């Protein structure tokens with residue numbers, strides 16, 4: 083895998099190859115090397131969430147990433163993953179030959195040569211998969227594709243699981259399948275297809291390498307018979323047949339080999355595979371020694387992987403209608419040649435029919451029903467009742483067993499590089515060893531410090547388009563996608579937040595703060611200066627809402643510069659907890675212990691009237707202010723002590739009291755916000771009702787329903803309680819180093835916004851970006867938000883230029899945020915020696931473009947306090963106010979107020995009253 087990040091714009095999307103249950107696959111050309119053709123699987127984020135497929139997508143990505151590390155001809159390779167606002171993209175090997183099932187359908191059955199050819203390749207590929215500790219769990223001809231020359235390629239790892247033993251070819255390695263249903267649990271996350279489900283899964287709720295071998299046996303049977311061995315009128319009947327081994331070659335249906343057209347060795351092999359007792363089932367190792375493969379040199383990979391449409395020299399066989407391609411391997415002659423009417427080479431898959439949704443739900447509920455009917459108790463307690471001849475049971479809790487996510491262990495956060503002390507880090511004013519935030523933040527300063535701004539900075543994006551419909555549309559086909567894809571989702575990154583949280587926990591331990599409250603996101607020494615204000619109140623007056631802008635902040639800083647200086651005498655220990663609580667303790671060294679422990683609550687990140695402004699705030703240079711505003715109540719100016727001052731703090735105090743000083747405050751604020759969003763999403767998701775496919779038995783039980791759903795969204799999204807949330811985070815964090823490119827995000831736009839396409843059954847979580855402290859989009863040009871409407875407004879050059887600097891406008895300024903500009907005379911300069919002043923606020927996303935904003939009215943204050951030209955002024959207040967004033971429809975107003983703080987909502991109400 084290359085580490086270079088790609089985007090949908092790097093590819094030319096061609097025709098659609100087919101649909102999956104949550105994805106659409108397109109043929110695509112790499113713009114940089116047009117000869118290279120890929121298949122790009124485009125998964126709609128919205129759909130994934132709605133259908134609770136997050137788990138499968140994650141598993142698929144992780145598993146394919148793992149397998150892609152070592153090339154194998156028989157596995158569809160995952161080259162890149164990336165995402166945009168709406169979709170996740172998997173860039174895969176293109177398999178022009180289509181599905182093996184299609185070929186089989188066209189031909190009816192495979193002859194012996196082809197059967198052996200495909201079986202040999204399947205075995206080799208399966209061995210490779212198992213050697214990585216992976217169980218595919220959904221092997222079937224649909225999930226086997228063909229390349230141009232007729233080599234098979236296994237795909238669809240969305241159901242995979244991992245056995246972490248590192249042992250291959252051992253059918254006795256089993257895992258207790260937590261995803262599998264038992265008597266009391268209808269588990270929507272059950273995976274597999276009824277016809278290929280192994281008896282151990284049905285009977286003992288287990289799957290292992292042997293389950294894949296079972297499916298292999300079913301496929302071999304299907305190759306020569308044209309249909310799977312176990313097929314009942316319905317799934318229940320199919321299950322009954324599986325456990326009774328009721329199939330044409332089974333013990334009760336002795337086949338008369340002499341009249342059969344099938345190679346008896348094939349029959350013998352299948353009979354050795356399709357054995358109910360997994361311990362008696364033949365292993366891959368023994369399969370390879372079976373007489374059917376007596377002429378196969380398993381070490382001769384080139385020969386094994388010769389295409390079915392290639393001759394022994396590896397050249398493509400010219401297509402001759404009605405003739406059978408040459409045998410790729412000189413082994414046992416087939417007993418009967420099959421007549422092929424359709425030349426194999428003419429098989430095309432330019433456009434495949436839309437697939438039916440997977441049978442997961444049906445199959446799962448069928449399994450439950452079936453088990454109940456047959457009186458099979460397959461709960462966890464019954465695992466010990468498996469016949470003694472059965473495999474050693476390894477429960478999911480055993481250390482060597484894991485889900486597929488587990489196989490990819492997280493980077494060792496305890497590594498020496500990371501374990502330097504806080505003190506040491508403080509003394510090194512370099513870019514700290516911090517985890518780069520995975521989600522965009524508005525803190526341009528920090529980004530600019532560590533990343534040179536891109537010269538070709540993209541202009542701010544157009545207004546955010548509404549989420550796309552499913553199925554997903556590739557960028558070329560959708561202008562909405564195109565514009566959206568230019569931005570990284572600014573909203574909650576569910577997986578990432580979990581990853582980061584996990585990392586955070588690890589960091590606390592690493593910092594030696596094992597006794598620290600694990601709920602603390604960040605704790606560090608700061609200076610805090612609070613200015614109380616009320617609307618038209620005594621301490622500070624705000625005449626109108628749009629006054630919180632660069633001028634006002636500048637003026638405030640100027641007005642209060644003496645107090646701000648004094649505040650720097652009193653160090654405070656600022657604490658941000660994962661529940662969003664922000665508090666501080668005075669830590670003046672002179673003060674006594676009891677006073678130090680007194681905690682002052684400041685705000686909660688969740689407060690809808692909390693806004694954040696970044697005024698030159700730079701944690702590396704320790705300059706500037708992070709300004710929190712609790713609307714009409716208080717402004718807090720937070721600044722950072724210098725390194726030299728910090729060095730005076732006793733080492734132990736730093737070590738024991740600071741938490742996560744590798745991550746900057748702005749990131750942590752956003753992360754706290756995300757955690758809260760995540761929690762709300764989880765609460766929402768756990769209440770989502772099931773689709774109609776789930777059996778009524780289950781849906782009648784709310785507790786089961788909830789549990790099932792929790793399981794269905796897997797170990798990523800939905801913790802039933804706070805403990806499991808940590809487990810989730812553990813699991814997710816272990817994925818972290820696998821997809822080295824872009825972890826998938828679940829965007830706020832998906833979670834929060836009701837759209838025209840929202841399924842009614844999917845309850846939209848309440849709007850989370852209801853305050854100004856919501857995440858905005860990152861752009862490569864230094865982190866400038868590019869999708870917040872306010873910034874879009876700036877892009878339209880509608881934001882006024884301060885009178886004293888008429889030639890500048892904020893459009894340009896925005897592009898040049900990172901470039902040094904002449905500082906305009908400002909009293910602020912005494913406080914901040916840097917040459918730039920920036921006030922940045924977070925914007926909000928809206929699903930409809932608002933009318934262009936008129937120039938903001940500046941007041942007399944502008945003359946008094948010169949706003950530096952490169953300020954990005956406070957956005958959401960102004961925009962919302964404008965929208966409220968100008969929009970014609972309630973919908974627009976609603977959109978506006980949704981993205982606004984409580985203050986704006988109350989304004990809206992008061993305007994209505996008027």
Ligand SMILES: Nc1ncnc2c1ncn2[C@@H]1O[C@H](COP(=O)(O)OP(=O)(O)OP(=O)(O)O)[C@@H](O)[C@H]1O
Nearest residue numbers: 099100101102103105107121174175176177238440
């Ligand atoms: N790499 C590929 N090359 C060519 N065609 C592909 C490729 N991957 C998938 N396809 C085709 O695209 C279609 C959809 O594939 P996708 O993997 O999205 O769904 P699926 O796995 O078949 O279905 P489900 O999501 O229900 O498991 C399938 O018909 C498949 O044949």
